[in-house]
Amino acid sequence: EVQLVESGGGLVQPGGSLRLSCAASGFTSSRYWIHWVRQAPGKGLEWVANINEDGSQKYYVDSVRGRFTTSRDNAKNSMYLQMNSLRGEDTAVYYCARDNFGTSGWFDPWGQGTLVTVSS
Amino acid sequence: QSALTQPPSASGFPGQSVTISCTGTSNDVGGSNYVSWYQQHPGKTPKLMIYEVSKRPSGVPDRFSGSKSGSTASLTVSGLQAEDEADYYCNSHAGRDYVVFGGGTKLTVL
Numbered sequence: 001e002v003q004l005v006e007s008g009g010g011l012v013q014p015g016g017s018l019r020l021s022c023a024a025s026g027f028t029s030s031r032y033w034i035h036w037v038r039q040a041p042g043k044g045l046e047w048v049a050n051i052n053e054d055g056s057q058k059y060y061v062d063s064v065r066g067r068f069t070t071s072r073d074n075a076k077n078s079m080y081l082q083m084n085s086l087r088g089e090d091t092a093v094y095y096c097a098r099d100n101f102g103t104s105g106w107f108d109p110w111g112q113g114t115l116v117t118v119s120s
Numbered sequence: 121q122s123a124l125t126q127p128p129s130a131s132g133f134p135g136q137s138v139t140i141s142c143t144g145t146s147n148d149v150g151g152s153n154y155v156s157w158y159q160q161h162p163g164k165t166p167k168l169m170i171y172e173v174s175k176r177p178s179g180v181p182d183r184f185s186g187s188k189s190g191s192t193a194s195l196t197v198s199g200l201q202a203e204d205e206a207d208y209y210c211n212s213h214a215g216r217d218y219v220v221f222g223g224g225t226k227l228t229v230l
Contacts, residue, residue: 035219044123044224045158045166045209050217059218062121095165104154105211105219106171113165 002026002109004096009114012086016118020081022096022111030054030074033099035107036081038092038116048094050103051079059103064090086118124149124210124222131228132200140225142193142210148220150191154213157186157195160224161206169208170195197227205229 008020022034035050049060051070058070067086072079079096093115097107125143132138142149142157149155157170168177170186173193183198193212197204210222 037221044207045160045211045221046123047211047219047221050219052217057217059216061218100171101154102213103217103219104172104213105156106154106168107156107158107166107211108168108171108177110165 002098004098004109004111006094006096006111006114009094009116011117011119013120014087014118016086017082017084018086018116020083020094020096020114020116022079022081024077024079024098027098029072029077029079029098033103034070034072034079035097035099035103036070037095037097037107037110038090039095039113040089040092043092046092049081050099083116086116088118090116091118092116121214121218121220124212124220126208126210126222126225128223129226129228131230132197133230134200134202136200137196137198138200138227139194139196140208140210140227142195142212142222144191144193144212144214144220146191148191148212148214149188149193152213155186155188155193156211157184157193158209158211159204159206160209166209200229202229
């Protein structure tokens, strides 16, 4: 079964850091761009960041650029989102998703999501 | 990186058709053949319904269709059913290599 599973979410204080993981199974993740999308409580979907097949290209939404970093370990079929200097507005469910054609936005599958809560 | 514009709500009676719009610019929807639509039920993960403007993944009913004219993409749900009640989001390839989402539309089946 083609699947993505996120982990690493939790409660963190403002200014703190968290590292999310996204484990792929059922397919060779090194052949795909992977994206991170978040959804604040009661709000819509927001694209956050992506990383290309070999990790050499990464793009970020303006609000997280300089604070978040994507990476991947293709040997482990895993992708990561390092989040530093966290703010209350970063509170959200974070999803990883596979892009089925470059960076087209054709996301399938999605992970189940992991909740990040930034609060003192 | 401005969000695409969707109406906050849409509604229709069972059996009717409803169309949800998704308006962007020449930098995203207008300049891209890569527009996707997602359905999200409360507490659930988004589900791909349409990709590349009008293509349907396997398993998605043909009641769902997509189209695009200029910088506005549309999702039409025909023969509305109760289970279609959900939030719907569009997205598009934008800029060099990033993606932008619409704000979402809550579809109510009356």
